[in-house]
Amino acid sequence: MKKEVQGKRLTKAEGAELEKLVDYLNFFEFALYLHKIGTLKREDVRQMFEYYLNLLKSDVIKEYAQKEGFELLHDYMVKSS
Numbered sequence: 001m002k003k004e005v006q007g008k009r010l011t012k013a014e015g016a017e018l019e020k021l022v023d024y025l026n027f028f029e030f031a032l033y034l035h036k037i038g039t040l041k042r043e044d045v046r047q048m049f050e051y052y053l054n055l056l057k058s059d060v061i062k063e064y065a066q067k068e069g070f071e072l073l074h075d076y077m078v079k080s081s
Contacts, residue, residue: 025061028070031045032076053080054080057077057081061077062078
């Protein structure tokens with residue numbers, strides 16, 4: 001995993017936090033993928049994850065998601081804003 005964000009080199013502690021964030025984003029990207037293929041209904045996603053997905057709706061997270069390939073998550077955040 002790259003240890004740089006927006007051109008800024010991360011400290012070891014920041015890199016560790018970034019890894020945790022990426023795990024978190026991957027989880028929601030996976031849940032949204034399950035919705036996309038029909039395994040989860042939209043209502044399932046809303047009921048189980050809406051609170052946590054709403055916590056991610058900052059411009060910084062949206063930009064990061066878009067740049068790092070979290071397409072489903074980025075689209076969800078943009079559409080539900």
